[in-house]
Structure formats: C-alpha cells, structure tokens
Amino acid sequence: MRGLAEYIMRGRKEATLAVAIAAAIPLLFWFSAAALALVILRRGLPEALPVLAWGMLPALAWAFVGDLTPVLVILGSAGLAVVLRQHNDWVRVVLLAVPLGVVYALALLLALAEPLQAMADGFREMLPELLPQMGLQLDGAEQATLVARLDALMIPVLGGVMGAMHMLMALISLMLARSWQARLYNPGGFRQDFHRLRLPPLVAIGLLAVVIVAPQWPQLAMLSPVASVPLLLAGLALVHGVVGIKKLGSGWLIGMYALFVIFIRFAYPLIMFVAFVDSLFDFRSRMRPPSGSPGDDDPNSQG
Template sequence: MRALAEFIMRGRMQATLVVVGSAALPLLFWLSAAAGCLVLLRRGLSDALSILVWALLPALGWWYFGDPRTLLVLLGSLGLALLLRAGQSWTRVLLCSVAVGLVYGLVLGSVFREPIAALVAELQKLMPQALGGLHQQLSVDEQTRLNALLAPVLTGLLAALLQVVSLLCLILGRYWQAALYNPGGFGREFRALRLPPALALLLLAGMLLGPNLGAQAAMLTPLCSVPLAFAGLALIHGLVADGRLARFWLVGLYVTLLLFMQLIYPLLVVFAIVDSLIDFRGRLARKNGAGPANGEG
C-alpha cells in the first residue's frame, strides 16, 4: 500500500490516474476516495481540485446508472478530510460524520425508495414469526409504529455503512500521509482518540431517543453509533500499544468483528462510552507515574 501512496504522490498525472480510474471501476470507489483524501491532506484544496474534479465525471456517471455510492463516499470523505487538514480533531471529524451520514440517508432514501419499500414489505411479513408471541402482545398502534420505523432504520443502516466507508477512506488517506511524511504519526493520533463524556452521552441519547423523535429520526440510531464504534477501536489499539493487552486481542477483535459484527459492534460502542467516563488509558498512565505528555512531548 505504501508503494501505491508513493505512486499517487509522484505527480499530478499519477494521482489523477488513480483517483479517476478507481472511481470508474466497479467496487473500487473507496480507493478513489482514499487517494483523493491523501492528495487533499498533503497538497491542500487548491492543488487537489484540478485532480478531484475529474473524479466527479465517473462518479456522476455511476449516479446516472442508479448507484450514488461513488459520489457520496467521494464527497463525504473529502469533506471530512478538509476538516482534518484545517486542524480539527478526530473527535470533531467523527461528530461531523453523523451529519454526513444524515445527508447519505436523505439521498439513499430518495434514490432507493422502491427497493427499500419492497424490503420493508418482506420484513413486515416475517415480523410475526421473528417476534413470536411478543408481536401478538403489541397493540395495533404499537404495531403500526413499529412498521413505520422499518424504512427509516433500514435507510439509516445503509447510510451508516457509507459513513463507515467514508471514515475508513479518510483513515487510509491519513495513514498513507503519515507513512510517507511522518512515520508513526497516524498511530499515535488514532490511539489518542477519546470522546469527551458530554459528546459520548449525546451520541448515546441520539441512539436511544432518535426513534421517539419521529419515524425519520430513527436514522440517528445507527448513525450515532459509528463515532462510538471508532472510539472503541481506538481504545483497544491504545491498550495494545501500552502493553495492557496482547496483540493477539487486536487480531482477534478484527476477526470476530468480521464474523460476529452483530455482537462485537455493540461491545465497541459500550467500551467507548465507558472509556469516555472513566478514561482507561489516562488512569493507567497516572497509575504508572507517567507524566501528562506520556513521553511523547
């Protein structure tokens, strides 16, 4: 991957080839967004525009054929990269990713209205079997409200997936930038990520109270969980780097996350919330007598 990053930064023509070519190829839109983030983070918006504007052509072409993902991820990740280049913290970037996810949800809800409606209809048929006797205990109004939440929640899940992809593209671009110009810098930056208690509780409130604010606000539940999940990953990476956990746990985390995402993902969210309140890494550093800079200046 470092060789690819070196090729991208070799010149304008090479960067354009990767950014535009990846956007034009199926299932490689993430590489286009990551390469665009690298160029933007290193060279700034004015120099990157002459490259990124060409990537809009294949992205708009994919939208014309009914697939908005390329354009959404490209613009979303570049917008977050602008914040990061402007000196905003990863905490602010993660919070802004929720707003990006809301935009994704509105667009996906419009473009994929019919497929989502068809999927909701199938889920409504399976709901009595899935819930068993619990579904029969619900009143008519409660069943109606439950059915009304299906479409927004599904749309929110799709938007949250693109939100995750956008953040991963930004992370890959930042990793490339550090590998080329500041080795080890991204690792220290990511491992230091910890959400303030007020922000973590705000995101938790968005997850739990979103469906009570209206059917469309149910999209907030998956969208607000994404920053917490990334903060949970940063916590595990930080504990491994400090020697509190063996590297085996980090490998096991990603393997189980791929195989049992429905179980591990909520645990990451819980870890992030608890860490925001307790600050595991800070407590361990103070217990060991480390200074506030933790030896990193």
C-alpha cells in the first residue's frame, strides 16, 4: 500500500489515473475514495478538484446504470477529508458523518424504492411463519399488530442500514487515506489519532438515545443505524487504544475482529455500550502510565 500511496503523491496525473481507474473497476470504489482523500489531506481541495472531476466520471457512469455507491462514497469521503484537513479532529469528522449517513439513506430509499418495497412485501408474507420459529406465540390480534408494526419499520430501517453502511465505507476510506499520509509523512500519527478517539459524554448520550428511541417511530427509524456508527468506531478505537497501552500485540486485534464478524449480532451493541461507558469514564487515561504517552506532532506535518 505504501507504494500505491507514493505513486498517488507523485503528481496530479498519477493521482487522477489512480482515482479514475479504481472508480471504474467494480468493488474498488473504496480505493478511489481513499486515493482522492489522500490528495485532499496532503494538498488541499483546490489541488484535488481536477482529480475529483475526472475520477467522478466512472462513478457517474455506475450511477447511470443504477449503482449509487461509488458516487456517494467518493463524494462523502472527499467532504470529510476537507473537514479533517481543516480541523484535524476525528470526533468532528465522525459526528459530521451522521448527517451524511442520513442523506445517504434518503438518497438510497429514493433510488431503490421499488426493490425495497418488493423486499418488504416478501418479508411481510413470510413473517407469520417466522414468528413461531422465533419462539413468539401470539394470538391473531397480537400477531396482526406486530406484523403491522414491523411492516411500517422495515423500509425506513433498511434505508438507515444502507445509509450507515455507506457512511462507514466513506469513513473507512478516509481512515485508509490518513494512514497512508501518516506512513509517508508522519509515521505513527494516524495510530495516535485513532487510539485517542473518544466521544464527549453528552454526544454519546444523545447518540445512544437516538439508537434506542428512534425505532419507536417509523418516521425516525432510519436514524438508529446511522447514529450507531460513531459509537461503533469509538468502541473500536477504545479496543485499539487498550491493546496499544498494554502492548498486547496485533493477535488480540485479529481475534477481536474475528469474533466481531462471527457474533456481530451481540458484539455490535456490546461495543456501542462500551464506547458509551468510556465516554463517561475515559478508560484509556486511567490505564495509561503516569508518564503518559507522547503527544502528536504538529498536525500540519500530516496535512
């Protein structure tokens, strides 16, 4: 990856080729987004605009045939890269990604209205058979009420899940770009930034409240998956930070991510809750040796 990052940083021509070619290849939009974000982080938006213009052509072609993902992720990652370059604040970036995720959800609900409705219709037909398999024994009236409620929530929640996934992809592309930048110009800088990512208490309380309460109303249900992403990233940052402080080695992180994928149904809410508790008590500062860890270099050394 270092070699690719060096190639992108050689000049505008190389960066444009990397962004455009990756955007044209199926499933490589994330690399295109990361390459563009790297140019923005290092050289600023004015220098990156020609790269963005050429790189967006393949993404727009994908959008024309019905795949909005490249356009949404590339533009979202670029916008977040501008914010990160200006403020060097990951908390600000992660929180600004929340309204971005809502925009993603609305755009995808509009673009995929027919497929989502067909999926909801199919689930509605299967639901009466699924409820007994889930251990729910309901009479006719109770079952009808539950089916109606789940049916009203299904499309908004699906839109929110898709918006959250695209939001997460944009953030991961930006993180990849920042890690490339740090590797080239400030080794260890991104690691320090990510290990310190922690949500302010009021923000964490608000996000957790949205995650829990929003599904009570179909009109707000899409907000729940989107609001969960900052808590997820803060929880993962906590795990990385603890592993770094304790010098436990990368094996612990590999094991953690393997368990997360296998038991995602339980691990996702657990990590969110741990991030919420950490926002109140700041576990990393309590675990850090009295001498502390060295601060970051001047942020301009990365930008």
